[in-house]
Amino acid sequence: MLGEYRIQGRGAAEIAAGVERAVGSGELRPGRPLPPMRELAAQLGVNANTVAAAYRILRDRGVIETAGRRGSRVRPKPATTGREELRVEVPAGGRDLATGNPDPDLLPRLAPVLAAAAEQGDQRPVLYGDDPVDAELARLARAEFDADGLPAGPVTVTSGSLDAIERVLAAHLRPGDAVALEDPGWGSVLDLVPALGLRTVPVGVDDDGPRPDDLRRALEAGARALIVTDRAQNPTGASVTASRAHDLRAVLREHPETLLIEDDHGHGIVDLPLHPLAGVTRHWAFVRSAAKAYGPDLRLAVLTGDGVTVDRVRGRQRLGPGWVSLLLQRAVVRLWADGAVDRAAVAQSYGARRNALVDALAAHGVTAHGRSGMNVWVPVPDETGAVARLLQAGWAVAPGARFRLASPPGIRITVSPLTPEDIAPLAAAVATAVRPSPIRVYG
Numbered sequence: 001m002l003g004e005y006r007i008q009g010r011g012a013a014e015i016a017a018g019v020e021r022a023v024g025s026g027e028l029r030p031g032r033p034l035p036p037m038r039e040l041a042a043q044l045g046v047n048a049n050t051v052a053a054a055y056r057i058l059r060d061r062g063v064i065e066t067a068g069r070r071g072s073r074v075r076p077k078p079a080t081t082g083r084e085e086l087r088v089e090v091p092a093g094g095r096d097l098a099t100g101n102p103d104p105d106l107l108p109r110l111a112p113v114l115a116a117a118a119e120q121g122d123q124r125p126v127l128y129g130d131d132p133v134d135a136e137l138a139r140l141a142r143a144e145f146d147a148d149g150l151p152a153g154p155v156t157v158t159s160g161s162l163d164a165i166e167r168v169l170a171a172h173l174r175p176g177d178a179v180a181l182e183d184p185g186w187g188s189v190l191d192l193v194p195a196l197g198l199r200t201v202p203v204g205v206d207d208d209g210p211r212p213d214d215l216r217r218a219l220e221a222g223a224r225a226l227i228v229t230d231r232a233q234n235p236t237g238a239s240v241t242a243s244r245a246h247d248l249r250a251v252l253r254e255h256p257e258t259l260l261i262e263d264d265h266g267h268g269i270v271d272l273p274l275h276p277l278a279g280v281t282r283h284w285a286f287v288r289s290a291a292k293a294y295g296p297d298l299r300l301a302v303l304t305g306d307g308v309t310v311d312r313v314r315g316r317q318r319l320g321p322g323w324v325s326l327l328l329q330r331a332v333v334r335l336w337a338d339g340a341v342d343r344a345a346v347a348q349s350y351g352a353r354r355n356a357l358v359d360a361l362a363a364h365g366v367t368a369h370g371r372s373g374m375n376v377w378v379p380v381p382d383e384t385g386a387v388a389r390l391l392q393a394g395w396a397v398a399p400g401a402r403f404r405l406a407s408p409p410g411i412r413i414t415v416s417p418l419t420p421e422d423i424a425p426l427a428a429a430v431a432t433a434v435r436p437s438p439i440r441v442y443g
Helices: 011-027 038-045 050-060 111-123 133-148 161-172 189-197 211-221 243-252 305-316 326-337 344-364 383-392 420-434
Strands: 064-066 071-073 154-160 176-185 199-206 225-227 259-263 285-287 301-305 375-379 410-416
Touching: 011 050, 038 050, 038 259, 050 064, 050 071, 133 154, 133 301, 154 199, 154 305, 161 189, 161 225, 161 259, 161 301, 161 305, 176 189, 176 211, 176 305, 189 199, 199 211, 211 225, 211 243, 225 326, 243 301, 285 305, 344 375, 344 420, 383 410, 383 420, 410 420
Parallel strands: 176 199, 176 225, 225 259, 259 285
Antiparallel strands: 064 071, 154 301, 285 301, 375 410
């Protein structure tokens, strides 16, 4: 069953550590089944409860998964193999279109607002026991949530959207639970879920968002949570339309105990309207990050949700970092209140580059997707070959493997570094790179 590898150890921690080392070294490959607990206990001469405890440790760490009568096996995408490692080295003189960063020229200056926030802190220093959420930030966030049609709910602050998603999942789910995820979707979330000991269930995505039939199948198969990107979906640029939101809400009404997490990834950089799903399930959370509009180093997101969910997030946060720096919160308040980012202009800038590239690719007969945000997704027959050929041409793009569970191959192109002069040569290079390699006959 395990080939040449033999599980060893006498205690649960020792057994678990040995299996985890074998997975990390490649001795135990993804998908490899592990022995039944009683069988392994007999081999090791230990109590079956010891092996059960070892398997429980491995599940909690996201190393293995248990599928009922089919037993336990190494996760197909174990937490020891992060998607962030699937990077490409940009050649000397090449253009980096792989990182997913915003255009620095569209980000506001932070020095004035940080100085003003620091001056406010000097006048009244933040001390232990103070309210962890700036009242003005909560007011601004709640006003925009209300304007976007979100249900009433308390507001809290986290260290970015990924921090919020992790805390909400941990507040409601237990290792072994299944989470429905967009496929293709944000690579960090695709890594986070198994790292928490949870199982991933793919939900297909088109330009209008998650496909309702795929979501229904995932929930009927036992998925207890759903994570949705409402706008500027990473990597496809999908944006949930009013019609799609109606259909997705209808599916969720059939499963009201589903934990719904919405990530408004495009807040501040898109001009498409928001069509939230919140309000049809018992527990829900909606998160907005400052990263894309104000800069990735502002590790801050505002979160609202049902009272139980937000209270659990706040409670666990108090036992960890305590709170997100009020200095950062007050800086964001000034950026937000003063309109430091012209949202319409930013959306137009990204939209012009994105649409120009999609149109240029279409002229070459290449289908591409990108309704919103700063990324374009290009389906390809040979992902590795396309990335390699583009590197040779001086363009670094992100391999689709960073964003996929079961969906077909593709590449992600970030348009924020592009100038109008880049569009034609890039489209020509992509068109050449995505064509299948010619068949060579020898003899």
